[in-house]
Amino acid sequence: MPQTPIQTVLVTGGAGFIGSNFVHTLVEERPDWRIVNLDALTYAGNLDNLEAVEGREGYAFVKGDVCSREDVDRALDAAEAFGGPLGVVHFAAESHVDRSIESGLPFVQANVMGTQVLLDACRARGVGRFVHVSTDEVYGSLGKEGFFTEETPLAPNSPYAASKAASDLLVRAACHTHGFPACITRCSNNYGPYQFPEKLIPLMIANAAEDKKLPVYGDGMNIRDWLYVRDHCEAVLRVLEDGRAGEVYNIGGHNEYPNIEIVKAILATLGKPDTLIEYVRDRPGHDRRYAIDAAKIDNELGWRPRFTFEEALPLTIRWYQAQTTWLQRVRDGAYREYYARQYGS
Numbered sequence: 001m002p003q004t005p006i007q008t009v010l011v012t013g014g015a016g017f018i019g020s021n022f023v024h025t026l027v028e029e030r031p032d033w034r035i036v037n038l039d040a041l042t043y044a045g046n047l048d049n050l051e052a053v054e055g056r057e058g059y060a061f062v063k064g065d066v067c068s069r070e071d072v073d074r075a076l077d078a079a080e081a082f083g084g085p086l087g088v089v090h091f092a093a094e095s096h097v098d099r100s101i102e103s104g105l106p107f108v109q110a111n112v113m114g115t116q117v118l119l120d121a122c123r124a125r126g127v128g129r130f131v132h133v134s135t136d137e138v139y140g141s142l143g144k145e146g147f148f149t150e151e152t153p154l155a156p157n158s159p160y161a162a163s164k165a166a167s168d169l170l171v172r173a174a175c176h177t178h179g180f181p182a183c184i185t186r187c188s189n190n191y192g193p194y195q196f197p198e199k200l201i202p203l204m205i206a207n208a209a210e211d212k213k214l215p216v217y218g219d220g221m222n223i224r225d226w227l228y229v230r231d232h233c234e235a236v237l238r239v240l241e242d243g244r245a246g247e248v249y250n251i252g253g254h255n256e257y258p259n260i261e262i263v264k265a266i267l268a269t270l271g272k273p274d275t276l277i278e279y280v281r282d283r284p285g286h287d288r289r290y291a292i293d294a295a296k297i298d299n300e301l302g303w304r305p306r307f308t309f310e311e312a313l314p315l316t317i318r319w320y321q322a323q324t325t326w327l328q329r330v331r332d333g334a335y336r337e338y339y340a341r342q343y344g345s
């Protein structure tokens, strides 16, 4: 039995890539729970991702900014109206490293300020469970050997990673000072359905499908530890139900690949030639390698990934191939019309 019998979940950033997958995971795995989704619908928020749950009893969407106490209170009101013990899962963030290199301030605003506003509001309501969804990037970059554990010192290298590390420290402080019952999760790179095609895997699939060049940064030998998004969502759910307050849980799949191998695997699956690959200028400050030691969440909460890369990468490629309309609407901006149609402007 879960230590806290949650009945309602407030999800922030539920219209984004991982947040929308988490909403779908909850609908499937906890069909009795009520869900409130608070999302500002930035360029990365897409209600097309949630068409299947729109109108469902026990689901409510609140358009709002986590930086606004008024918006957060509205979402908490909606969650309290559903009743029962409440848990909060905080996904909302600016999430793309390249954008943070262009301009760091929106990252400080959404990721740092937004997290503090949310913490204050949740604490004032006596929220009993809170999961802060963070990233392995807060640990910085690894050499050829070793893994990030929960004890690895924070050494973020991009403005994105620094803003996430700052938000982690604010959550930590809320736990330490106020006894606020939060957990922090730090996950490696996700892939799967509904990922905005600015990130490596969906960008490469979309470009290859149109015979466009596939831009690989630097020498293509930077390594990421890839995890299927459904596995991440199930890990977050385990932490929400049974994580120990004040603890950090790393989430990863022991699934390291250099970028160039991912790109070549995508081309091979789509039957496209390697000549589409174009090596381009490296990302400034580009972290060389991420790799997660996920022993703690395995030992304490019994979570480990269900999907192998060999099955889930082709699954993901097929999903994008089948969802040409979704992809087209994201790429030409039409996905933004959904909100106006559904909710009025």
Ligand code: NAD
Binding pocket: 012, 013, 014, 015, 016, 017, 018, 019, 038, 039, 040, 041, 042, 043, 044, 045, 046, 064, 065, 066, 067, 090, 091, 092, 093, 094, 095, 096, 110, 114, 133, 134, 135, 136, 164, 186, 187, 188, 189, 190, 191, 196
């Ligand atoms: P995403 O960019 O796809 O989605 C972010 C969502 O948050 C969007 O729906 C957006 O509209 C919303 N949002 C942004 N600013 C907001 C604000 N101020 N108020 C309310 N909503 C706001 O991101 P993602 O890839 O789904 O990542 C979700 C979370 O998981 C982030 O916190 C990210 O740091 C973390 N994470 C992501 C990965 C990954 O590989 N994508 C890995 C580890 C951790």
Ligand code: TDX
Binding pocket: 095, 096, 097, 098, 134, 135, 136, 137, 188, 189, 190, 198, 199, 200, 201, 203, 215, 216, 217, 218, 222, 223, 224, 259, 283
């Ligand atoms: O066009 C590209 N070419 C390329 O070579 C892009 C977009 C990326 N890359 C490289 C950079 C990275 O080494 O691919 C790797 C993955 O890049 P991204 O998809 O941008 O992910 P990353 O920077 O690793 O960060 C992601 O994982 C951790 C998410 O975007 C973060 O939100 C998460 O915290």
